[in-house]
Amino acid sequence: MQNDAQAVQILTQYWNDDVALQELHDGFVENTISNFYLPYGIAPNFLIDDTVYAVPMVIEESSVVAASAKAAKFWMDLGGFKTKVFGTEKKGHIHFTYDGEVQELLGFFRNLRKDLFEKLEPVQENMKQRGGGVTDINLIDRTGKIPNYYQFEFDFETVDSMGANFINTILETAADFIKDKANDNLRGELEIIMSILSNYNPGCVVRAQVSCPVDQLQTDTLSGKAYAEKFIKAIQIAENEVYRAVTHNKGIMNGVDAVVLATGNDFRAVEASVHAYASKNGSYQSLSHAKVESETFTFWLDLPLALGTVGGLTGIHPLVKFSLQLLQNPSAQQLMRIVASVGLAQNFAAINSLITHGIQKGHMKMHLNNMLTLLQVTDEERRIAEAYFADKTVSFSALKKLLHRN
């Protein structure tokens, strides 16, 4: 470890001069000692359901914002992105064991149902005013998988909030109530194992789609038809090969997470839901699909996205508030549509590069920039290196040779 003075200097150089602003950020989580900077950028020209957006993106990986912006511009001229929300249902579970008769448990739950909803009334008062709340509760028998294991499965509508705190509070309140009632009314032993929301959201899915006449896809070297065929072949590979599917979907998530972060949402929750959804058919597959029908190319993506535009950091992180204003203060459903469109744009940009000139050409330009920064070059050396590598493969060893560094 370097000496303490150096460490203090590195950490404090990132503190904000505005003491109140710094205190605000320090309060978000515990044990904060500095601010970690991630680049905040904007990808303009997203035409989504006939509205134009400039989309805020937070990402440390080069080329992602530029790729999104380029794909957005391409599709803007062809009618833009069209989206559809298939549902907004979220789920949570009380996981428990019961060692008595299943019939007795079913009767207990039937009798309990009305009282349980009454018990939850005060906790969901605010959410109900906003049009959400608990929409259903079911008893699920999983004793075929694990001895004595059942679930109370709760369905939720959480409107414009992601809903994690609401859902967990409801579940823990319900679990305490059920446990009490079980002690008084059941002959067997009911043990609550845990009560927790699920981040898996196959009932909260949005589709983003683009389409155009095949001949609009023509490039310098490929006819529209040849381009579409190669594009669809690339998708087909990602639908069939896990080694490709993972990287294919990772590219989608480059765009998705950048907007999720910029809008103060939880990217771990989104990542977990999305990748589990990619494996729902028994093997891990591409989240996007493409086809040509009647000379029309269509490319689409389905994502399970539980997002919030109220609650959490959305109201308190100044740049998150700025992001939401930039996106015209979207509802959670509108944010789902925007995020999925950016994911599809990112995927289009990646496949486009891969099936034409490859990804390294564009990527290495940014990589060269990072290597030049690392070597702390002069402006003159930067010009020399950029000219030299304009038509050559960039490598750190070649760069060091060129600039006579060890």
Place this chain on the structure above:
Amino acid sequence: MQNDAQAVQILTQYWNDDVALQELHDGFVENTISNFYLPYGIAPNFLIDDTVYAVPMVIEESSVVAASAKAAKFWMDLGGFKTKVFGTEKKGHIHFTYDGEVQELLGFFRNLRKDLFEKLEPVQENMKQRGGGVTDINLIDRTGKIPNYYQFEFDFETVDSMGANFINTILETAADFIKDKANDNLRGELEIIMSILSNYNPGCVVRAQVSCPVDQLQTDTLSGKAYAEKFIKAIQIAENEVYRAVTHNKGIMNGVDAVVLATGNDFRAVEASVHAYASKNGSYQSLSHAKVESETFTFWLDLPLALGTVGGLTGIHPLVKFSLQLLQNPSAQQLMRIVASVGLAQNFAAINSLITHGIQKGHMKMHLNNMLTLLQVTDEERRIAEAYFADKTVSFSALKKLLHRN
């Protein structure tokens, strides 16, 4: 949208006063207009393979750093985390179609192999000096899945770099060479679809593990044996139920991603690999497992982690450099061990809360703090609210009522 002056003020308040430092950060990606702050915290007391670490974590979600630190302290007193690296192999593929005879293709590849390695020599010169490079190349026949579809599968050792740029440069160089040779030597048509690394890394896996005598797990309300049984039941549910597995693994990734971000690695790549790995048996399952044998409780986690401690942002982002120094300048393998241990600690903390007092009690304290910040309360109001909610369920509506806000 608010007016331009306000927007400029919000964006510029996050600019660093040190112009050179701000320019450095602006250079990481394109189109940057500000710095997005994520809290940078430290979780101390991680005893991993007999070395003590203070682990840097970048995360916006409350409770994660505190939970990691608490779990680390608990296991420190019981011998700490033990880890094992099962491999460090990475893969990349040239995906292509060939419409001729497979036998001819096999012969072509046999003849090509030596020249191909020679062609790649200058590109991998630097990597070879560091002990890495291309370790194998195989022709894989996938025509059973997709007509005429094959892969050249490349295996790589990338030592302390994550290796994405290296792998993609090798693959694109190889693809150009193969295409040229195919034109001269094959009767059928060989079409390169794309050349790209895989983010799926089942050959690059680390295990983190903790263990202790069962009676050490005793709590105020549960014997060690009862605690272990309930803990194992919670894991068993995550092994069998996708709705639980997703949230279970999401909790692991809270810890994993926080360290991945702090050390300048790519969390989208890690997320994609890890979640695909969770579905490798045909259904999406828990990444961690637990058992009791001979009165000893053992809890472990396997993660496919492709990480770098050189290259990318590691050498140029000042806080990333600080993180790596704090971790005693680890090799990529050492960083794999640390990240997996933090993931396991996070999972332990989550399951511990879930099977004992629930997660909302601790979580709502931080949530209350955020709501108080949102309402811009006075210090006096803060004291009133904290006292009031010490033994009650926190909700925004109850808070507003208490403080007479609308």
